[in-house]
Amino acid sequence: MIVTALKTRIVEKSSCSLEELLSDSIESISENSVIAISSKIVSLCEGNVVEKGSISKDELIEMEADFFLPKSNSRYDVYLTIKNNLLMPSAGIDESNTNGYYLTLPNDSQKTANSCWTFLRERYNVKNIGVIITDSVPFPLRWGVTGRCIACCGFKPVNNKIGDKDLFGNTLTKTQVNIADALAASAVLCMGEANEQTPIAIIEDISFVSFVDYPSTEQELNEINIDIKDDLYEQILSSVEWKTNRK
Numbered sequence: 001m002i003v004t005a006l007k008t009r010i011v012e013k014s015s016c017s018l019e020e021l022l023s024d025s026i027e028s029i030s031e032n033s034v035i036a037i038s039s040k041i042v043s044l045c046e047g048n049v050v051e052k053g054s055i056s057k058d059e060l061i062e063m064e065a066d067f068f069l070p071k072s073n074s075r076y077d078v079y080l081t082i083k084n085n086l087l088m089p090s091a092g093i094d095e096s097n098t099n100g101y102y103l104t105l106p107n108d109s110q111k112t113a114n115s116c117w118t119f120l121r122e123r124y125n126v127k128n129i130g131v132i133i134t135d136s137v138p139f140p141l142r143w144g145v146t147g148r149c150i151a152c153c154g155f156k157p158v159n160n161k162i163g164d165k166d167l168f169g170n171t172l173t174k175t176q177v178n179i180a181d182a183l184a185a186s187a188v189l190c191m192g193e194a195n196e197q198t199p200i201a202i203i204e205d206i207s208f209v210s211f212v213d214y215p216s217t218e219q220e221l222n223e224i225n226i227d228i229k230d231d232l233y234e235q236i237l238s239s240v241e242w243k244t245n246r247k
Contacts, residue, residue, distance in 0.1 A: 002205045005190040005198035012099050014047040018112070019119050021045060025200050026124070032211060034130035035120060036187030038199035039150055040094060042106045042133060049101035057093060060102055064091035067242035082242065084109070085225045086150065088137045097195075109133045109151035114215045117153040128211035130154035134184040136193060147188025149180035149224075156210040157224045179209060180224060 008025045009016070016024075021041065029035070043049065050060055058079075062068055065081035068091070074080065081091040083105065092105040106112050117131045132152045136145040149157070157180035164172050187201040212220075228237050 001186065001203065003186050003190045004202045004204075005187075005192070005196070006200045006202065007198055008041070008200060010197065011041055011044045011199075013044060013049050013101060016045060018042060018045040018116065019123075022116065022120065022200070023123060026120075026202070029120060029124040029126050029129060029202065030204060031126055032128045032204070032206065032209070033126070034132060034155065034183055034203040034206060034209065035116070036132050036134050036147075036184060036191070036201040036203060037116065038188075038191060039092070039105055039109065039133050039135045040097065040103060041199040042109070042112055043103050044098070046106060046112070048104045048107060049098065050104065051101060055102075057090075057102060060104070061091045061093050062243075062245050064093060064104055065244070066246060067244050069240060069242065084150065086137075086148070087237075088135070092135060105135070105150065106133065110153075110221070113151040113153040117215065127213060128154075130183075130209065130211060132180060132184050132187070134188050134191075136188055145193065147181075147184040147186070147191075149184040152180045152221075153215050154211060155179070155216075156212065156220060157216070159208065159210070160223075177208075178224065183209075 006025045008021055011021060061079050065083055067082040069080045071077050071079045078089050081088055083091045094103040113131045113133050117129065121129055130152065131154055132149045134147045135150050137148050138145050159177040159179055161172050161175040161177060166172060183203055187203055191198050191201050228234055231237060
């Protein structure tokens with residue numbers, strides 16, 4: 001696998017469209033590649049920002065989260081939240097590299113991924129291409145953040161190995177490979193987290209990716225998601241009293 005992070009212009013709130021940024025930053029795309037795009041750059045291009053002083057960060061987090069645990073429960077004074085079926089701190093609200101705004105996650109990450117997929121295929125005359133929108137999150141029992149996919153298009157996000165044989169002929173009964181998150185982790189590692197100014201990456205030499213020539217179906221996208229009741233960590237996730245302001 002080859003991951004190449006691309007330098008872009010500095011992007012501020014609505015200073016350019018995402019299509020303009022992609023066109024300016026990408027010279028060419030080879031068949032069977034995946035383009036990773038930071039959710040932060042998507043939100044900046046789309047203007048998904050909230051001016052500081054217009055609302056408190058706590059209020060914004062509680063508005064944006066589907067479910068949250070009060071920050072008073074945390075030794076780090078941080079909200080633990082669930083948003084779009086993803087466990088994350090602070091509902092994805094960010095303040096770094098935003099030039100004075102609170103940055104929210106894209107309004108519709110999947111719609112953006114689908115739109116970028118269509119645009120890139122036409123702009124660079126390629127057929128087999130994937131798009132992932134990435135975010136950086138910490139994982140339980142580990143220091144530091146790694147990349148994760150919050151939306152993808154153009155390839156199957158999960159490789160199902162159930163029914164395959166291992167080296168000794170045993171049938172696999174539970175193994176599924178999360179391709180989308182694995183690609184996101186690799187891309188974000190190369191894209192960086194500080195002042196690198198490389199929020200786009202091209203991922204190549206990925207024979208394990210199954211490309212499709214249509215926007216991923218809802219059924220295919222749902223293959224990557226698990227309801228809390230079915231999650232391996234359900235006993236932990238269900239042992240706390242999640243709060244919500246959703247109606």
